[in-house]
Amino acid sequence: MAVSSAATSDARPTWRPHLVDTARALAVLATTLVGRSADDTLRLALPSTWIQCLVFVTAAFVLVARRLPLVALGATAVLDALPFWLDIGGAGYHLALMIAVYVVVAHEPSRQARRAFGLVLVLQVVLMAWDMGWRWNSMFVVLAALSVTFPAALGLAARSRSEATEALRQRAVAAERSRDADARQLLAEDRLRTARDLHDSVAHQIAVMNLNAGVASRSLRERPDDAELALVTVREAGRAVISSISDLLTSLREASWHDVVPRHDLADLRVLVDEFGTLLPGLSVSYDDAAPDPTQAVDPVLYAVVREALTNAYKHGRHEAAVDVRVRLGRRSSCVRVTNASLDRSPTITEGFGLRGMRERVVEAGGRLSATTDGDHFTLEAEVPGSGEGP
Known part of the structure; x- marks a missing residue:
C-alpha cells in the first residue's frame, strides 16, 4: 500500500502537459502575427494570403510535438526553410523548430535524438550559408547553429533531470517494497517462533496431563495410590500450562520473548x-x-x-x-x-x-x-x- 501511495503522490497533473503545449503553440502564433505598427503600438496582422496561413499548420505541429516528436521536428524543419524562398516571415517558424528540437532531445531515445539533431543542425547551417552567399564564417551562420544547439542543450538537461528523478523514484519504490518484504518476513518468523514456543511450553504439559489422566482412570480401583499420584501430576501440569501461557502472553505484549533464553x-x-x-x-x-x-x-x-x-x-x-x-x-x-x-x-x-x-x-x-x-x-x-x- 505504501508503494502505491508513493507512486500516486509523485504523479503530475494530467492537464499540465496540455497547458504547456498550448502555450508553446500560442507563442509561435504570436511571434508571427503580432507586431508593432507605425505609431509603435502592438497590432495583430492576420494572414492575407493562403501561404501565410502555414503558420497555423506550424502551431498545430507544435501542439502534437509531445506525442509525435520526430514528425513535428521534420515538419517544422521544412516549414522553417520556406521563408528562405517565400515572403511569409520566419520568426514563428524558427521558434517552432526550436521547440521541436527541445522536445525530441528531451523525450526521444538518445540515438534517434542525436541523429535528428545532427540533420537539423546541418540543414540550418547549409541554408544560412547559402543565403549569405556561402560565407561560412558569417555571424548569421553561427547564430543559426546556436539557435538549434541551445534548445538541444536545454532538452538534454531536462532529459538528465527526468532520468535522475525517475531513478530516485524507482529506488524509493524498490526500498519501500524491500521494507514491506522484510516486514512480512519478520512477521512470518515471529508467527513461526510463537507457534514453536506455544508447542514447546504448552503442548508438552497438555500431553502429560492427558497421559496421567489415562493412568489415573485405569488405576483408580485397583491402585488408588497410583491414581492419586497421576492426578497430582495432572494438577501440576495444569498449573504449568497456565504459567507457560501467562509467560508467553507477557513476553508477546512486551515484545521481549526474543531475549528470554531458558536456562x-x-x-x-x-x-x-x-x-x-x-x-x-x-x-x-x-x-x-x-x-x-x-x-x-x-x-x-x-x-x-x-x-x-x-x-x-x-x-x-x-x-x-x-x-x-x-x-x-x-x-x-x-x-x-x-x-x-x-x-x-x-x-x-x-x-x-x-x-x-x-x-x-x-x-x-x-x-x-x-x-x-x-x-x-x-x-x-x-x-x-x-x-x-x-x-
Missing part, C-alpha cells in the same frame, strides 16, 4: 527424565562423562529435543519397551540421542509439528537433526555447536 542444567534434564519414568518403565539415561556435574549447563535446544522425543516415545511407542537417552556435552559440540520402540513399522517418517519444530530450532542453532527408523526402532539425534562446558 537448563543436567539436574533439570534429570527431573524431566524422572517425570516420564512412571510412564515409560524402560526409560534410561546415560552420559559420556562417568560422573557428570548436575550444575553443568545443557543447551536449551537439546533440552527441548529430549522433552519432545520422550513425549513422542509415549504417544507413538511401546510403553514397556526400552527407551534410551544418551547425552554428550562438550565445548565444541553437544549431542543427544533418543532411541525407542515404535508402534509404526513404516520405513517412512511423517513429520508432525513437534518434529518439524525441533528441526527448525536445531538448524537455527547451527546444528543438525536426524530422525531414522530401523524396523520398529525410532532414533532421534540432535547435535548443536558450542554447547555445554564439558571437555
